[in-house]
Amino acid sequence: MAAFGTVFMPKMALATFENNSWTASGIVPSDKLEFHPGAHVLHYSSTCFEGLKAFKHADGSVNVFRMDANINRMAQSSELLNLPAIDKDQLGQMIKDVVALYADDVPLPPGSMYIRPTHIGTEPAIGKAAAPTESSLLYVLLSPVGDYFASGAKPLRLLLEEDGMRCAPHMGMIKSGGNYASALGPILQARKEHDADQILFCPNGDVQETGAANFILIDGNEIITKALDSTFLHGVTRDSILTIARDAGMTVSERDFSVDELIERAKKPGTEAALSGTAAVLTSVGTLIHQGQEFTVGSGEAGETTQKLRQMLNDIQWGKAEDKFGWLTKV
Incomplete structure (x- = not known):
């Protein structure tokens, strides 16, 4: 089995921004891009991307999960990076067009078609360290994937880092x-x-996120996670899990909480912790490492509530439960 995200479909959707407008999108080979070595993205990192998935249901239909939320976040990323504003309707059509092209190749659950829209600044201008790119490329790559943890997800070990940050706060x-x-x-x-x-x-001491996923703590019937601000990624999977939890009658507390509170709660029997993200969905955390000490979270095993919430999300994605929140877009 190839590593997650290393197999790509041979074609992708692509559009370019030049002369202050977007070209019509087209389907092109996905094995190369052509732009100048002085492109803005290569020197000043004018780039953003998204990650979402399409799922094949038992009736043969293919459905993209929370496409609108990912497109809105990409529009926001593009704006905050001063990339050309994307046309959200155009990107939505690009996603649907390229997924429809490979509908027969979308794996059955627990597999899916991973979708990677990407926006890069292409203006050849190495003198623009303090100015935005005036041209860009927007493309949508597809990668058929299996379960992120094909061998079974054992609870993760997390090191608590109080000195450093994942990135600059405004990013x-x-x-x-x-x-x-x-x-x-x-x-x-x-x-x-x-x-x-x-x-x-x-x-x-402010509990935020990991390098590639949001963090949640589950204490009995309560989910605790940091409230949204500009310092960390507003995860679509995070939002989905919290929505499902609220609907199931759980208390969701979006607030600041400290390392001390986290460790204290983690010691209690029945406490669970998990990471949420598009690839990993919802994955249990079994151990916290802090200042040379190891703290077991609850039993140290995959949490019952974590597994239940993950299954409830999967059931919507896979068409086994009602899409009561309107999250699926049929291709």
């Missing part, structure tokens, strides 16, 4: 490659020195 809500690059060094160091799977960034 947190932008889904841009530079944010992931800035977190990579600390993550690799945490793996090497602490056998940690990920870092939970907690600048000055």
Whole structure:
């Protein structure tokens, strides 16, 4: 089995922004892009992307999950990076067109078709360190994927990092490659020195997010997670899980909470912690590492509520439960 996200469909949807307008989108080979070596993206990181999935239902239909939310977030990222404003309707049509082209190749559950819209600045201008690109490329790549944790997800080990941040605070809500690059060094160091799977960034003791996923704590019937602000990514999976939890009668507390509170609650029997994201869906956290000490979260095993919420989300995605929130777009 190829590693997650390393197999691509041979064609993609693409549109360009030039002379102050978007061209009509087209379907082109996905094995190369052509732009100048002086392109703005290569020197000043004018780039953002999204990650969403299409699912094949038992009736053979193909459905994209929460496409509108991802398109809105990409529009926001583009605006905050001063990239040309995307045409949200055009991007939605590009996603539907390329997914429809490969509808027969969408894997059955628990697999899916991973969709990666990407927006990059292409103006050849290395003198524009303090000015935005005037041209750009928008494209939609597809990658058929299996379950992110094909061998079974064992609970993760998280290192709590109170000194560093995942990225610059004003960049947190932008889904841009530079944010992931800035977190990579600390993550690799945490793996090497602490056998940690990920870092939970907690600048000055404020529990935020990991390098690639949002963090939630489950204490009985209550979900606790940081309230949305500009410092961290507004995850679509996070929002989906919280919506499902509220609908199921759980209490959702979106607020600031500290490392001290996290560790104290984690020690209680029945407490659960999890990471949410498009690829990992909802994955249990079993161990917190802080200042050389290890703290087991609840039983240390995959949490019952975590697994229940994950299944409820999957059932909507896979067409096994009612789409009561209007999250699916049929292709």
